[in-house]
Amino acid sequence: MGSKATLKNIAGILQISISTVSRALKDHPDIAQETKRKVRELAELMDYEPNAFAVYLRTNESKVIGLIVPEISNYFYHSFVAAVEEEARKKGYTLLILQSGNDPAIEEANLKLCKLNRVACIFVALSSETRDLSTFTRINASGIPIVFFDKVPEDNNCIKVCLADRDIGRLAARTIVAKGKKSVLAMFGNPNLSITRKRKQGLTEEVKKLSPFVEISTVTANNTEESKSILMEACQKKDKPDTVFCMSDEILTGVIMGINKLGLRIPQDIAVLAISNGFIPKLTNPEITYIETSGAILGKKAMQTFSEIIEKGLEKKLDVISSKLVEGGSI
């Protein structure tokens, strides 16, 4: 039973040295064609696969990319993951997908796991509760590059790939004003995320700039449930808003539920505008008008950035992706 498929065993059977076998399998020019042939044949026969751990140990780098997101079920992150996955596979990398569930403790544990696995790089969309970035800087200092995407830190001394969040906010503002809306309930996610601040700022400032008559009240909704109840409450008051703006799919989901519950019609009773990846908006009648944030494009960009890190060793960078409006009929 000493016939596990290892270099040693192949060498033993062929009565040649381990190094020769190793080189033969790598098509090293030093090795004779005849020898290579024999080695390859036997390796094939024995179903040989190099022991990844031994390779990693020796070379001290694993062909793994860590990926930490709050939730993969989120359609946006899923399309990001799918894009990264495809590019990664092409380059021979594996993805270690980890979810933080917006819990900083789990996020930290996941980071540790990445370090433990000597990943070549970590892609991170921050948990909304994360305040302390010291673990990230420590990991980074230990030599593992980190690419932040979507939910990125404010600090500019790192590598970020993100959406043009302020522009997205402005585009939303222009849409609202152009449609002649007067009172907007604008729902945002966790306020300590920079994407929240930027989207909010872009929206409110642009509205103010464009028209003094549009009233806009911003609220924070931390999850789908909250969004639903906030919307329902707001729509049952006598000065109910004519438009609701949702900065994410999570919020949009709650809003749709609330609107359904109250039996309101879109857009007659209430108009809806969202920032979304486009899946949820297609489920209503009429479809929701949204500003598209493509996870797929962001993912490609992230992998491209990774390549640059490997090749040129860059240490800070800011990549920004622009977005466009997709009309649905909800506003």
Place this chain on the structure above:
Amino acid sequence: MGSKATLKNIAGILQISISTVSRALKDHPDIAQETKRKVRELAELMDYEPNAFAVYLRTNESKVIGLIVPEISNYFYHSFVAAVEEEARKKGYTLLILQSGNDPAIEEANLKLCKLNRVACIFVALSSETRDLSTFTRINASGIPIVFFDKVPEDNNCIKVCLADRDIGRLAARTIVAKGKKSVLAMFGNPNLSITRKRKQGLTEEVKKLSPFVEISTVTANNTEESKSILMEACQKKDKPDTVFCMSDEILTGVIMGINKLGLRIPQDIAVLAISNGFIPKLTNPEITYIETSGAILGKKAMQTFSEIIEKGLEKKLDVISSKLVEGGSI
């Protein structure tokens, strides 16, 4: 700069042997308290983490569980993954999440990756296109246990954790008959999956048994787009169905889109009944009535099975989870 945090360096600084350091950190009884204290303190200071690859290489088993699904964005699989993830974390395992995208070639590459990473176990929901299971049996023979879930092979000589698919079909039938429906458009996914066959069989047989007056026509919809167009076509004929049954969230999504497009009302114009994990059904008005398939419960069961494999070394088993009806108002 020779101060990487390794056993060797700790040993060097403390002037003791590597084995003593190793044992001290593992709280081995052979080591004196005083020594343990010193070692632990220095290890802490140096931020020591054992090199995972060295450990894996030595022990020849990684604390990783492979997980192959067609698509994680699918709400059902996502809740499965979330459940497994939680249990796995508790036991100190990491998840290697891989998507096949229903492509057998990618599925096979993913399997290989699992083998390469010497995973402790593989959880698999088969791609709908997979016919040839030989790679699975080969991997299994090489000592890696495989737990199939949800989309499982027909063969009973393996470990499976799945839903009571035939019963689910029957429950759907009873619901349809009880609501007095007469003509049903029943939409199913890929016919070469056992879950498709069983659900279909359960539904049609039970309907036949319960009532001779219910007409049921079954069709195959391979994706959301197809579902949408099939539904629209069917509903524009003159003998349009009074009820549509959807065997999955994917199909349900397309059906909702189609219904919206045609401006039909649920349930007056058409009643809807689905098999779902519960997310999509909550987005319509009224909510969709569905038979719940809990990914979370299935995930827990799968991890439990994994424990039994490790402890008792079982080699075949069939676990079945039952489901219940959740009333929404769509039928």
Place this chain on the structure above:
DNA sequence: TTTAAAATTGCAAAGGTTTGCGGTAATGTT
């Protein structure tokens, strides 16, 4: 027929950890 160059191959160390076994020193027992 030497000598030089080219073509092959092997040796051995390194990467970090685990672990069986043997060794030393301290303590306890008659």
Place this chain on the structure above:
DNA sequence: AACATTACCGCAAACCTTTGCAATTTTAAA
């Protein structure tokens, strides 16, 4: 004082691969 325990600790091999360098054989050149 002689012996047996007990408490600690270290040696060295093993896990498998990669790779610089040395060693060997073959071929070419002079």
